[in-house]
Amino acid sequence: MLMIDCPWCGARAELEFRHxxxxxxxxxxxxxxxxxxxxxxYLAFRDNARGWARERWRHVHGCGRFFNALRHxxxxxxxxxxxxxxxxxxxxx
Amino acid sequence: xxxxxxxxxxACTLLQxxxxxxxxxxxxxxxxxxxxxxxxxLGPEEWLLLGEPGVPQGPASLVDVSxxxxxxxxxxxxxxxxxxxxxxxxxADAAFPPGSCTRTVFGKAEVILWRPSAAEWRLLVARSFxxxxxxxxxxxxxxxxxx
Ligand SMILES: [Zn+2]
Numbered sequence: 001m002l003m004i005d006c007p008w009c010g011a012r013a014e015l016e017f018r019h020x021x022x023x024x025x026x027x028x029x030x031x032x033x034x035x036x037x038x039x040x041x042y043l044a045f046r047d048n049a050r051g052w053a054r055e056r057w058r059h060v061h062g063c064g065r066f067f068n069a070l071r072h073x074x075x076x077x078x079x080x081x082x083x084x085x086x087x088x089x090x091x092x093x
Numbered sequence: 094x095x096x097x098x099x100x101x102x103x104a105c106t107l108l109q110x111x112x113x114x115x116x117x118x119x120x121x122x123x124x125x126x127x128x129x130x131x132x133x134x135l136g137p138e139e140w141l142l143l144g145e146p147g148v149p150q151g152p153a154s155l156v157d158v159s160x161x162x163x164x165x166x167x168x169x170x171x172x173x174x175x176x177x178x179x180x181x182x183x184x185a186d187a188a189f190p191p192g193s194c195t196r197t198v199f200g201k202a203e204v205i206l207w208r209p210s211a212a213e214w215r216l217l218v219a220r221s222f223x224x225x226x227x228x229x230x231x232x233x234x235x236x237x238x239x240x
Contacts, residue, residue: 001181008125008136009126009195012181012182012197013181016197016198061196061198061203062136062196063136063137063139063195063196064135064136064139064196065136065137
């Protein structure tokens with residue numbers, strides 16, 4: 001079973017968690033000034049990295065909290081999990 | 094043999110507040126991943142209060158969820174083994190000592206699980222899931238019974 005480290009609860013089984021898409025997306029400060037293409041890019045277009053990706057996860061059947069994870073999308077290896085607001089870890093070499 | 098018993102209906106309230114405000118309700122606020130007789134830790138700044146709540150001094154959200162849950166009490170040696178038929182948590186004494194509390198899953202149902210003492214375990218489940226949870230527990234018990 002794949003174990004994921006919740007920053008609050010520690011290592012828990014994958015089935016307690018839900019994947020919530022790409023992390024570190026910032027809502028534009030003034031959407032009215034954006035072109036349609038820029039707005040569409042913010043709303044709908046994602047990196048969908050093949051390799052290391054920074055993702056949002058939620059410990060939905062645990063403490064309920066959102067956190068960020070650095071996960072390899074081909075191997076499903078979690079290199080790190082970290083709370084919102086914490087510094088981004090770098091991918092392993 | 095593990096005794097599986099349905100708990101009588103009880104009052105409970107979901108509290109969301111800072112730890113400082115939670116402390117003004119009276120009972121000692123349990124540490125993360127633990128429970129006391131009056132309060133279950135569910136997440137950061139989130140607790141379930143058992144019984145009638147006091148009045149918090151400060152900003153807080155209190156929601157009466159007494160009708161949300163059905164409670165089950167498990168008693169006896171082998172309860173951890175029985176729970177592990179449907180729950181992926183490490184329930185060994187070292188990982189889940191008496192006093193521990195967390196939300197987790199049993200089969201397809203989300204449950205709140207806590208351990209008031211070494212031989213006692215409690216489960217809260219959304220009431221519509223309680224027939225499912227009871228059926229799974231009884232099936233697991235049959236599986237674990239020799240002969
Ligand atoms: Zn958690």
